[in-house]
Amino acid sequence: MNQGDADRGARGERGARRELEALGELAALYGVASAFTGAEGTVHRAEPDVILALLRALGVPVQQAADAPSALRARRLADARRVLEPVLVRRSGRPASCTATLPERIDPEQAWVTVVLEDGTTSTERLQPALRGPSVDRQLEGQRFARYRVDLDHLTPRPLPPGYHSVTVEAAGIPGQARVSATALLISAPPCPEATRGWGVFMPLYALRTEDDWGTGSYRDLADLGRWVGQLGGAMVGGLPLYPTFLDRPVDPSPYRPVSRLAYNELYVDPVALPELAQSEEARRLLHSDDFRQRIAAAHKSSLVEYEEVARLRRQVTEPMAEALLAGGSARLDELVAFGRARPELAAYAHFRASLDRLGRDRVADVAPPLAGGGSLEPTFGYHLYGQWTACQQLQQAGAALPLYADLPVGVHPDGFDPWWSPGSFVPAVHGGAPPDLFFGGGQDWGFPPLHPEGIRQDGYRHLIAVLRRALRHAAYLRVDHVMGLQRLYMIPAGGDARHGAYVSYRAEELHALVSLEAHRAGTVVVGEDLGTVPAEVRRRMAADRMLRSWVFQFESTATEPLPAVPPAVLASMGTHDLPRFGAYLWGTDIDEREEAGVLSAAAAAGQRANRDLARRRLLRALDVPEVPDGPGVPGDGVPGAETTAAALRGCLSHLAQSAADLVLVDLEELWGERHPQNHPGTGPEAGNWRRRGARTLAEARGDPALTDVLDQVDRLRRRVAP
Numbered sequence: 166m167n168q169g170d171a172d173r174g175a176r177g178e179r180g181a182r183r184e185l186e187a188l189g190e191l192a193a194l195y196g197v198a199s200a201f202t203g204a205e206g207t208v209h210r211a212e213p214d215v216i217l218a219l220l221r222a223l224g225v226p227v228q229q230a231a232d233a234p235s236a237l238r239a240r241r242l243a244d245a246r247r248v249l250e251p252v253l254v255r256r257s258g259r260p261a262s263c264t265a266t267l268p269e270r271i272d273p274e275q276a277w278v279t280v281v282l283e284d285g286t287t288s289t290e291r292l293q294p295a296l297r298g299p300s301v302d303r304q305l306e307g308q309r310f311a312r313y314r315v316d317l318d319h320l321t322p323r324p325l326p327p328g329y330h331s332v333t334v335e336a337a338g339i340p341g342q343a344r345v346s347a348t349a350l351l352i353s354a355p356p357c358p359e360a361t362r363g364w365g366v367f368m369p370l371y372a373l374r375t376e377d378d379w380g381t382g383s384y385r386d387l388a389d390l391g392r393w394v395g396q397l398g399g400a401m402v403g404g405l406p407l408y409p410t411f412l413d414r415p416v417d418p419s420p421y422r423p424v425s426r427l428a429y430n431e432l433y434v435d436p437v438a439l440p441e442l443a444q445s446e447e448a449r450r451l452l453h454s455d456d457f458r459q460r461i462a463a464a465h466k467s468s469l470v471e472y473e474e475v476a477r478l479r480r481q482v483t484e485p486m487a488e489a490l491l492a493g494g495s496a497r498l499d500e501l502v503a504f505g506r507a508r509p510e511l512a513a514y515a516h517f518r519a520s521l522d523r524l525g526r527d528r529v530a531d532v533a534p535p536l537a538g539g540g541s542l543e544p545t546f547g548y549h550l551y552g553q554w555t556a557c558q559q560l561q562q563a564g565a566a567l568p569l570y571a572d573l574p575v576g577v578h579p580d581g582f583d584p585w586w587s588p589g590s591f592v593p594a595v596h597g598g599a600p601p602d603l604f605f606g607g608g609q610d611w612g613f614p615p616l617h618p619e620g621i622r623q624d625g626y627r628h629l630i631a632v633l634r635r636a637l638r639h640a641a642y643l644r645v646d647h648v649m650g651l652q653r654l655y656m657i658p659a660g661g662d663a664r665h666g667a668y669v670s671y672r673a674e675e676l677h678a679l680v681s682l683e684a685h686r687a688g689t690v691v692v693g694e695d696l697g698t699v700p701a702e703v704r705r706r707m708a709a710d711r712m713l714r715s716w717v718f719q720f721e722s723t724a725t726e727p728l729p730a731v732p733p734a735v736l737a738s739m740g741t742h743d744l745p746r747f748g749a750y751l752w753g754t755d756i757d758e759r760e761e762a763g764v765l766s767a768a769a770a771a772g773q774r775a776n777r778d779l780a781r782r783r784l785l786r787a788l789d790v791p792e793v794p795d796g797p798g799v800p801g802d803g804v805p806g807a808e809t810t811a812a813a814l815r816g817c818l819s820h821l822a823q824s825a826a827d828l829v830l831v832d833l834e835e836l837w838g839e840r841h842p843q844n845h846p847g848t849g850p851e852a853g854n855w856r857r858r859g860a861r862t863l864a865e866a867r868g869d870p871a872l873t874d875v876l877d878q879v880d881r882l883r884r885r886v887a888p
Contacts, residue, residue, distance in 0.1 A: 608663025
């Protein structure tokens with residue numbers, strides 16, 4: 166190689182380094198993290214191809230690293246020209262300021278600020294008196310800009326009422342040039358409501374059995390469960406997310422991949438409780454036919470939910486009921502029409518589902534927009550709107566029986582309504598997930614499209630506000646799944662796997678303000694799911710917002726400290742829907758299952774089994790419970806160690822109940838010794854996920870003195886003053 170070739174090679178290497186440096190800076194400006202620290206403390210760096218793919222999905226014009234320098238210049242210039250950020254935040258009790266950027270030609274003494282409160286109150290003042298400190302001058306692409314710090318407290322009423330307000334900055338330029346004008350959304354948010362000391366019961370609605378269910382529980386059954394728990398002193402009843410899922414083939418019943426986070430799940434509507442049954446002779450005739458009753462009986466007896474069949478049973482009865490209502494004028498029909506007009510997103514959802522009835526699920530892209538005013542020409546539109554209306558009504562009735570503990574999933578189905586209804590709110594060609602960790606060596610691909618960090622922001626967070634309002638409408642308590650997602654989310658480019666992704670940031674201050682404001686307005690206590698490796702900043706924000714943390718016994722108990730102290734400001738539980746039941750955890754049968762499934766090697770399983778055995782012995786000793794693995798079980802149960810398991814569970818629940826935790830959640834199925842989990846992470850419905858029905862009916866649970874005695878004890882201990 167001659168000197169010329171060497172020089173060209175060196176220049177090429179320097180150019181490539183500059184491109185990669187520019188790519189890293191560009192990624193940072195768009196919130197794409199070039200590296201993160203994993204659970205094991207190792208720093209993981211995202212490959213350039215992953216960063217490029219994510220930037221493209223976010224709408225950045227980069228096809229290769231060589232495009233990064235020009236894209237970086239364009240982004241910096243756009244930021245410099247931005248007079249105001251599109252969203253500003255004012256938190257109760259905290260100083261509030263923002264930045265305003267003006268071109269050099271603008272005299273800040275000639276700039277004005279107009280604040281419009283949510284109630285329409287308007288005030289206009291000069292910008293100059295609100296400026297704090299000297300300006301920061303910048304020059305980009307031959308243009309000069311001055312950036313000022315603006316004291317929002319000087320411009321807005323004190324105290325600023327909670328709500329969504331607007332701030333507009335206007336200024337005249339030099340003669341012959343346009344005025345400068347920019348408007349921002351101002352979110353004024355108090356903290357979330359405080360929790361009062363209490364307890365509740367957890368029971369997924371699909372698993373709830375009654376003497377006359379159709380293969381799943383119903384909203385009426387949820388109300389009955391709530392009334393019973395309330396009689397025992399409970400403050401809430403909860404389960405898994407209650408959003409619609411795809412129940413035609415291929416069935417996808419996961420409550421964490423709903424069709425929409427704006428709509429209701431009509432599967433749990435109780436048709437027999439609806440007035441329209443009296444109007445529809447066809448529905449009554451079907452309901453009393455031998456064939457239909459036999460199908461109901463088969464679904465009722467099944468140990469697993471047969472979603473497709475249950476959905477057919479419900480629809481075959483409710484569709485003629487909806488037709489009967491729509492056929493003639495009545496006060497109920499007027500209510501249905503008013504419901505659709507007041508909830509345009511639900512009218513659009515009904516149109517979407519009706520369109521899929523005709524087109525098929527694989528043609529979501531062909532669904533046309535609804536008619537002006539929210540109507541639809543689709544033949545089954547009325548049925549789907551009726552389903553939303555009745556589901557909303559019956560869920561409200563369930564919440565009136567006892568306050569509900571609801572669950573807001575972090576994502577939606579990629580073929581669902583929300584990405585179709587609000588496409589700019591989602592990142593295309595990307596999945597949300599989690600990076601590799603100690604439990605999932607290959608990472609996790611959750612298969613949903615993430616919210617677009619800038620798309621939702623530029624739209625004034627309208628979609629996210631609607632999602633929060635739907636979640637909070639019937640809930641006195643709300644669990645926010647993967648609460649870290651308010652700050653950042655691990656994103657995986659389509660076609661890749663979970664080992665090749667990167668974290669993408671959201672405007673955490675803004676998203677936390679949205680949750681706090683909407684929770685404040687609804688009077689709802691918020692619980693953040695902050696399990697696993699979560700940055701300290703997330704928990705600091707949760708504490709400032711009065712969000713409760715999640716405290717799970719299986720994660721906190723160790724052989725060294727089998728009965729750890731439970732802190733305040735948490736919701737405490739023995740496990741979660743993704744963890745083994747207490748009996749399986751206590752005896753280590755979950756380790757056996759993972760070894761059989763190939764998730765654990767024989768050596769790893771042996772090591773975990775030894776650790777679990779030690780932890781069990783020390784826990785039982787701390788509880789003063791004798792270990793009798795082969796002794797008699799609960800009468801009629803026949804499960805080895807059932808008597809020891811029941812005594813240990815009672816002791817652990819007593820420990821939680823008398824702790825400083827604000828809330829304690831008791832899994833009802835644990836009280837009769839259920840050993841199978843609701844979900845085996847990494848598997849699908851074929852493993853029984855989201856399908857396993859309760860072993861007992863609600864009436865049997867109510868009639869079990871040993872079970873009710875445990876809940877009575879939890880209630881007594883909860884009513885004591887916390888340590």
